Amino acid sequence: MSKAGDFVKGAGQIAGAMGVTLKHLTKKPLTVEYPDEPAAVFPRYRGRHMLRRYDAAPGAELGLERCIGCCLCEAACPTGAILVEAAENDPADPHSPGERYAKTYEVNLLRCVFCGDCEEACPTEAVVLTQAFPVPEQDRRSFILVKDQLLEPPESNIVIRPEQ
Numbered sequence: 001m002s003k004a005g006d007f008v009k010g011a012g013q014i015a016g017a018m019g020v021t022l023k024h025l026t027k028k029p030l031t032v033e034y035p036d037e038p039a040a041v042f043p044r045y046r047g048r049h050m051l052r053r054y055d056a057a058p059g060a061e062l063g064l065e066r067c068i069g070c071c072l073c074e075a076a077c078p079t080g081a082i083l084v085e086a087a088e089n090d091p092a093d094p095h096s097p098g099e100r101y102a103k104t105y106e107v108n109l110l111r112c113v114f115c116g117d118c119e120e121a122c123p124t125e126a127v128v129l130t131q132a133f134p135v136p137e138q139d140r141r142s143f144i145l146v147k148d149q150l151l152e153p154p155e156s157n158i159v160i161r162p163e164q
């Protein structure tokens, strides 16, 4: 091919590439600036875990913990993401209605595959997967959630999108 032919072919390819770029400049981006912008999740999305409590008794500030430290969630987890260490309840000041409670409860979000098996295995519906996104962090250790964090309802900037 002549030099003029090469030039025309190259110019056509550049124009085509610029056309693709310009077309995408006017489109709405698929990504969002989470957590500053809300992330859209489906109604059945499984996100960060939470440990639930029973309703508080009249006059009490907090309800008893639902978790009875049975370790079934830990046994059901396919990735070893949960650590439970149980202890005996003090009958005068119990943490949970059972004989035992979870003295330690940790979830490693870097191991978790959000399958929901822990939720399925729990006999007291204590551990649940919420629709909250894990908060972005710089430090790997921040992805290990401890019991006090899990007992608090998580905050997350999400919107529920319609089921398709």
Ligand code: SF4
Binding pocket: 076, 077, 078, 079, 080, 081, 082, 107, 111, 112, 113, 114, 115, 116, 117, 118, 119
């Ligand atoms: S959601 Fe699945 S992987 Fe994650 S902690 Fe529960 S059982 Fe383990």
Ligand code: SF4
Binding pocket: 066, 067, 068, 069, 070, 071, 072, 073, 074, 084, 102, 121, 122, 123, 124, 125, 126, 127
């Ligand atoms: S969260 Fe449920 S399954 Fe896990 S230790 Fe507590 S009671 Fe048992």
